[in-house]
Amino acid sequence: MHWNAVAGRFTPPARLAVIGDPIGHSRSPQMHNPALQECGIEAQYIRVQVPVGRVAEAFRQFAASGFLGVNITIPHKFEALDAVDVLDPLARQLGAVNTLAIRAGKLHGFNSDGPGFLRSVKEAFGADIQDLRVLILGAGGGAGRAVAVQSALSGCRKLLLVNRSQAKAEAVATEILALNFQPDVSVVPWQDDALHAALATTDLIVNATSLGMKPADAKLLPADALLPRHLVFDMVYRADSETPLLADARQAGARTVDGLSLLLHQGAISFEHWFDRPAPLNVMRDGLQNAARS
Numbered sequence: 001m002h003w004n005a006v007a008g009r010f011t012p013p014a015r016l017a018v019i020g021d022p023i024g025h026s027r028s029p030q031m032h033n034p035a036l037q038e039c040g041i042e043a044q045y046i047r048v049q050v051p052v053g054r055v056a057e058a059f060r061q062f063a064a065s066g067f068l069g070v071n072i073t074i075p076h077k078f079e080a081l082d083a084v085d086v087l088d089p090l091a092r093q094l095g096a097v098n099t100l101a102i103r104a105g106k107l108h109g110f111n112s113d114g115p116g117f118l119r120s121v122k123e124a125f126g127a128d129i130q131d132l133r134v135l136i137l138g139a140g141g142g143a144g145r146a147v148a149v150q151s152a153l154s155g156c157r158k159l160l161l162v163n164r165s166q167a168k169a170e171a172v173a174t175e176i177l178a179l180n181f182q183p184d185v186s187v188v189p190w191q192d193d194a195l196h197a198a199l200a201t202t203d204l205i206v207n208a209t210s211l212g213m214k215p216a217d218a219k220l221l222p223a224d225a226l227l228p229r230h231l232v233f234d235m236v237y238r239a240d241s242e243t244p245l246l247a248d249a250r251q252a253g254a255r256t257v258d259g260l261s262l263l264l265h266q267g268a269i270s271f272e273h274w275f276d277r278p279a280p281l282n283v284m285r286d287g288l289q290n291a292a293r294s
């Protein structure tokens with residue numbers, strides 16, 4: 001990493017960043033830079049590619065260069081857990097850090113994906129998670145685990161965990177059961193008959209797998225298992241069209257939302273951690289929509 005080249009060439013100065021590897025696809029700058037401008041904050045938000053194994057070093061360099069905060073994306077959200085000085089209890093429970101706030105030289109780690117998911121569900125469907133029976137596809141991955149634990153912590157009515165490698169979903173279920181309450185959580189095998197039965201008692205379906213980016217990706221669910229009363233949340237988003245899951249869901253008469261909504265709400269919560277003020281949500285939403293069109 002050539003640090004001076006990264007941090008020194010921006011006007012207004014770079015004070016916020018998103019790190020990942022790769023990182024060129026991230027739309028976070030198009031969401032945060034208009035927000036900074038709207039709030040009269042003399043700072044710029046940039047993308048920085050950081051290789052695996054160098055997150056702690058990058059955090060120290062950000063702090064030494066006067067940065068205020070950082071977002072962390074794939075594949076660094078777990079490495080970041082051990083690279084902060086102060087870990088927020090929710091981030092510990094969700095098992096990932098996606099927001100770093102640098103305060104008086106100290107590195108504070110947060111997770112805004114879990115709370116961002118709750119805000120997305122509320123905005124898209126007008127629903128509170130505690131009223132919903134939730135089925136998560138990809139519950140054994142990083143995002144799926146975070147959404148599963150967040151749903152359990154927030155008191156969802158029932159939690160159904162599905163993962164290609166079932167042992168990983170079972171490990172998440174065990175972790176959730178070890179939390180200090182007794183949620184209704186079970187693991188569903190990824191088989192058509194089991195999914196049909198589970199979806200008959202599900203309100204909110206979440207895709208937290210990495211499938212759906214490409215038209216050739218395998219179907220996640222049998223299309224005839226989708227019902228008009230389902231709320232379908234795809235964490236994946238595509239610039240050019242709907243994901244196959246959302247297309248099937250809409251066809252079935254279900255209500256849908258894609259991953260841009262989560263990107264927006266997790267970003268707004270990161271902004272709140274950095275600046276201790278509400279984020280200009282509509283400006284951020286416009287920024288994301290403009291980026292999606294370009």
Ligand SMILES: NC(=O)c1ccc[n+]([C@@H]2O[C@H](COP(=O)([O-])OP(=O)(O)OC[C@H]3O[C@@H](n4cnc5c(N)ncnc54)[C@H](OP(=O)(O)O)[C@@H]3O)[C@@H](O)[C@H]2O)c1
Nearest residue numbers: 138140141142143144164165208209210235236259262263
């Ligand atoms: N919109 C947002 O702001 C936002 C935020 C976070 C994540 N995401 C998206 O969420 C997705 C997951 O991210 P992550 O960080 O959780 O990744 P991850 O930790 O690598 O997990 C990937 C998940 O996808 C499953 N999977 C991969 N290929 C599969 C296949 N062919 N068939 C069935 N399942 C398959 C994996 O199952 P196995 O365990 O069996 O491998 C695992 O559950 C990504 O697309 C990411 O972009 C979006």
